[in-house]
Amino acid sequence: MSTVTEIMPTYGRLPVSFARGQGACLYDADGNRYLDALAGIAVVGLGHAHPAVTQAIQRQAETLLHTSNLYEIPLQEQLARRLCEISGMENAFFANSGAEANEAALKIARRYGNERGIENPQVIAMDGSFHGRTMATLTATGNRKVHAGFEPLLGGFLRAPYNDVPRVANIAENNNGVVAIFVEPVLGEGGVQIPADDYLLKLREICDDHDWLLILDEVQTGNGRTGRYFAYQHANILPDALTTAKGLGNGVPIGVCLARGPAAETLVAGTHGSTFGGNPLVCAAALAVISELTDGGVIERAAELGKRIINALAKNLDGLNHVRDVRGKGMMIAVELENPCTDLIQKALSKRLLLNVTTDNVLRLLPPLNLTDDEADEIVDIVTSLVREAGS
């Protein structure tokens, strides 16, 4: 057991630490190799110690780390332009994490409402969602465990079940104060729940009919994770704003809120800010990440690899009574079991595989997007034996 007492115990940590990483592998101080099927929770999409990202960080560290947003930052402008080209958005606000990117998006929604004379603007957020740990984002989060002990929560949120269009349509009929829908394209922490193919399209239509903003939380699903740069690109729609963070810096802390149309005109001088947000170091890293993702065929490869892993797991686990579902989109992959299976985290660790369990009974894989075929097969083999053993 760990005896660390100087760290606030907000995490139950596994008794292992890593000295270095290379690609999809981590090594402890004794040189033991672990296969990383979690990638720092969907952060290290290009794998550990990726040479192009390392070089971008090294060069920028030798040149200029930080100047503040009181001055122009050419690298930030370049990164904003690149993200807008990819997303179809018009401008960007840079923050340092997913929660902070979401704070910017929620502030956009409120200001959008207040500017239109809506006295008590409401944002619809979904059951089972996860949006972060700040007061606004934990309030938006559809999970009582995240709320517990932090009351009073913020006002201004309405709830709907995930993947339930009629309930949102019903709210639309009965509420005048709604200004936005805030939703993940795939629930990440909420158990890798994949909605109906037309879910975002239907939400888009409701937003259009009522002048609401459609705001997507792509903190986890963005940056190639689901096999497209952004997950909404599977659905042929454009949101009014979106956030992303985790995979954008491949380990360097960066978050961004992108917007278009009226949502892009809302945060003007003096209404929002960040000391660190979008500094030269993180922007140089993110630009290198985007080049690798888009020029290197990594996203297409992620789509392919995801299918390979999901199909192999579905085949290997077919017919097992204790397995409820094998599902995924790109490299966001889940095996849902009948019963709680958090013990599998430790069991996987003893087989030198890093993975995660969400919502107690969903084994979750978020590996680097550029695994080799052999690494993908190794993950499949270990997960197959873990899940088989869990049923015996």
Ligand SMILES: *Cc1c(COP(=O)(O)O)cnc(C)c1O
């Ligand atoms: C991880 C996550 C967040 C929070 O990001 P932080 O960087 O931890 O603040 C928000 N939304 C989603 C969908 C996430 O997966």
